Amino acid sequence: MSRWEPNARGRLEQAALDLYQERGFEQTTVAEIAERAGLTERTFFRYFADKREVLFWGQGRLHEIVVNAVASQPVTASPFNIVVAALEAMAAAVPDRPEFLQQRQAVIAQNPELQERELLKMASLIGVITEALQQRGIPGPTVRLLVETGIAVYRVAFTRWVDEKEKGPRTLPQLLREALDELKAVLAF
Amino acid sequence: MSRWEPNARGRLEQAALDLYQERGFEQTTVAEIAERAGLTERTFFRYFADKREVLFWGQGRLHEIVVNAVASQPVTASPFNIVVAALEAMAAAVPDRPEFLQQRQAVIAQNPELQERELLKMASLIGVITEALQQRGIPGPTVRLLVETGIAVYRVAFTRWVDEKEKGPRTLPQLLREALDELKAVLAF
DNA sequence: ACAGTGATGTCAGTTACTGACATAGAAAGT
DNA sequence: ACTTTCTATGTCAGTAACTGACATCACTGT
Structure with a gap:
């Protein structure tokens, strides 16, 4: 004892x-x-x-996951595909506990201070991915833009996933892909 | 007296x-x-x-500006072009006081709590633009994605603009356009 | 048996932020 | 001119987040 x-x-x-x-x-x-x-x-x-941090502890793990995902991409991969790989690694690392995640997101949705913290965590991920890409020698100024957009896509996909739990059977990686395709389509105008 | x-x-x-x-x-x-x-x-x-709010007061004005920009777009405009118009309106509303903006951004860059607040303000703008688009009857699920991406582009352009003050003569609306084109190019892979 | 370690408790202190009330000019009404 | 009301500010007391210093005490290894 x-x-x-x-x-x-x-x-x-x-x-x-x-x-x-x-x-x-x-x-x-x-x-x-x-x-x-x-x-x-x-x-x-x-x-x-x-x-606030009590709801966001654990996110530290995501940093390593994302860095590893970037590092394990083949040298031939395009910056775009590397970012997609990073997002997919993040998606795969989300704990599959819908009740918990829904409760957590509901709480965050009701409080601006918690939203601030969530946004900061995302921004921190943007920084990590950007750095990882640059250390791979990928040329500079577009990288941040690409990563920033990638995280925006991830956020939308994640929100949809949490919102549609129980009903829809679409997985987070699937929703990610769909959101990316949507973005390409809508940017064409 | x-x-x-x-x-x-x-x-x-x-x-x-x-x-x-x-x-x-x-x-x-x-x-x-x-x-x-x-x-x-x-x-x-x-x-x-x-x-924190002492550095962000004034941002309230941006909400009206953005809503007006969306409202004044012709009915024929595509969602994409409406978002671009909103971003350009934001860019045009930035006070042209480089020393002040640089000092302010430098302070924010050094403190996570201030970054949180800035991110929240941006998220709030995303909400306003999204709502304005939806009230215009633009069909739903893609809107958030488009707006989120638009703000990401704006953030990158704004950062570049502040960073290159004094040296480069590129204007904020110019940098916005450039960033959008960059994004389209890099998403093609 | 005994010294050390580590997770916890206790306590005092600072500072962000809030509500209730006080004050003194300025403006407005008569 | 006199009084009333208004408004921006001050004063003060209180709550709660967060921090540093020190105490405790079961467990661990020798």
Whole structure:
């Protein structure tokens, strides 16, 4: 028998998500989260940098995944295809827990501060992918544009995927492809 | 002679921008900003919702501009061209004060919290444009994708414009066009 | 048995932000 | 001219996010 209940971080995450949903993000105090998890406020801040980060921890993993995806592309691949590969790797890394993701996205959708954090995480991914492409020697100024657009496509596909869970059987990689094709079509005008 | 020095909001903006640059955003307290502006902390929060917003006030104006730009497009215009018109209207509304914009962007570039806010403002613009397009009866699911991509293009063009000030003579609308063409080219692969 | 380690608790402090009320000129009404 | 009302600001007290310093105590290895 260990001194403390296991998985403190997980308990804090779950307590936070539930409370944010029940009362809203602003109406929830960190002290309440900690109490529900059987811990103290101070311990919360040892695991998470701030009150928002509790919903976004895990995203750090995405950085490596994306970097690896870029690195493992053949040298002959076009910048466009490399970006697509990165997006597909991200899509594949999304945990397949629809209830959890839906709850999380619903909470985020209701609070601008959480949206800010989500947008920052995406921007951070843009930076990582851009850097990875440049280190591959891909010539400069278009890269950022391409990556920025790629993430926009990913965001749209991800939103659709979460929104249509239960009903539609389309997978996230499928939706990604569809969104890319849509974009090409609509840019033709 | 009036009771108070005029332009309290402007003084607060200037004091904040200067202090953020001198000491960094986190190292600056609102009390310090207010003191430099000859006011009190409480008054700061009457003008700005929070410590970050002082750098982003003004953006509210952009919403109307963009909505008007969309509304004034001919009914025959394609969704793509409407979005381009909205982006060009945004570009035209940027105040032509390079020193100010550079200082502001430099401050934002150094602080994640400020980046979050900037990203949220952009997301808000995406929402406004998307809504304006949908109210024009433009069919649904592709719109968000188109607008999201459009803003990504705008961001890249704007960054380039700020970065190349002094040296290059390219205007923001020009850079916008160039970025759009680049995107079309690179998506062809 | 005992010293060290690591996850947690306790506590005090700073600062962002808010609500309630006070004040003093300026403007407006009579 | 006198009074009332309006408005931008100040004062003050309070909440809650976040941080640093130090304490605790079961477990671990020697």
